[in-house]
Amino acid sequence: MNRVIAPFGRRAATVSARDEHGSYTVIRCHDRGGPTPRAGQFYMLTAAERWGGGAGERPFLPRAFSVLRADAGELQFLIEDVGPGTRRLCELHPDDGLLLVGPLGNGFAPPRGGRAPVLVGGGVGIAPLAIWQDELAGEATALLGFRDERHAAGAGLLKRASVATDDGSVGHHGLVTELLEDELDARAEDVEVYACGPPPMLEAVRELSSDHKVPVQLALESGMACGFGACFGCVVPTSDGYVRLCVDGPVLDAAELADASSVGSLAGAELRGVDRN
Numbered sequence: 111m112n113r114v115i116a117p118f119g120r121r122a123a124t125v126s127a128r129d130e131h132g133s134y135t136v137i138r139c140h141d142r143g144g145p146t147p148r149a150g151q152f153y154m155l156t157a158a159e160r161w162g163g164g165a166g167e168r169p170f171l172p173r174a175f176s177v178l179r180a181d182a183g184e185l186q187f188l189i190e191d192v193g194p195g196t197r198r199l200c201e202l203h204p205d206d207g208l209l210l211v212g213p214l215g216n217g218f219a220p221p222r223g224g225r226a227p228v229l230v231g232g233g234v235g236i237a238p239l240a241i242w243q244d245e246l247a248g249e250a251t252a253l254l255g256f257r258d259e260r261h262a263a264g265a266g267l268l269k270r271a272s273v274a275t276d277d278g279s280v281g282h283h284g285l286v287t288e289l290l291e292d293e294l295d296a297r298a299e300d301v302e303v304y305a306c307g308p309p310p311m312l313e314a315v316r317e318l319s320s321d322h323k324v325p326v327q328l329a330l331e332s333g334m335a336c337g338f339g340a341c342f343g344c345v346v347p348t349s350d351g352y353v354r355l356c357v358d359g360p361v362l363d364a365a366e367l368a369d370a371s372s373v374g375s376l377a378g379a380e381l382r383g384v385d386r387n
């Protein structure tokens with residue numbers, strides 16, 4: 111298996127910079143001595159201070175984030191403030207401490223049979239596609255969907271992106287899967303799709319790609335408590351039985367899934383409802 115293995119234990123890193131991109135914050139940190147991650151792998155993140163003790167003691171679990179970029183020992187993570195954990199991470203500033211475990215999981219595999227990669231991202235799910243586009247030497251077409259103009263500022267993190275917004279404020283007025291359908295109608299036999307985003311988007315990508323007989327790799331999301339296979343909070347059903355997304359994914363071949371919209375809806379639901387975001 112082509113996976114970069116995380117060293118044992120949690121490492122202390124230092125935030126080196128933060129950038130704002132509309133609704134998103136990019137946190138950069140120096141992970142000296144940590145291995146270089148592959149595109150699609152993820153880290154479990156915890157702020158070194160003021161983690162826990164809020165309403166209901168939240169946040170108390172670390173949060174899983176795909177790596178956005180990795181360059182010369184500096185990691186980047188794309189974060190949207192949607193809950194107590196992400197809010198605390200968005201508050202980090204240079205010289206603050208960040209505790210991390212990673213890189214974890216399996217990343218993207220190269221396109222099969224010389225196919226051209228097409229990247230499809232929704233919202234904060236664009237993160238693993240940015241580092242994958244870097245690894246592909248910027249050759250991949252990117253189709254990105256966002257809620258509105260403020261969120262669409264995240265599109266600047268990828269090259270040559272075609273954008274769709276729900277409210278029509280930027281790019282195509284509609285769903286990013288409508289852009290994908292045009293792409294597949296034009297050249298289905300030549301492409302492989304890589305997608306990350308909300309479950310309904312992933313299910314639409316899976317269905318479209320299946321209809322067009324196009325291979326697709328999906329980077330899936332799930333509430334994760336441990337990140338390394340111990341808690342079984344991230345299991346999802348596949349054609350080969352249940353798998354743990356943190357060790358068997360988070361990238362899965364869509365052909366293994368009957369329905370991507372149901373991912374993350376089984377075991378771990380209570381955990382996700384309590385301390386996920």
Ligand code: FES
Pocket residue numbers: 333334335336337338339340341342343344345354355356357
């Ligand atoms: Fe614990 Fe996957 S997050 S087993």
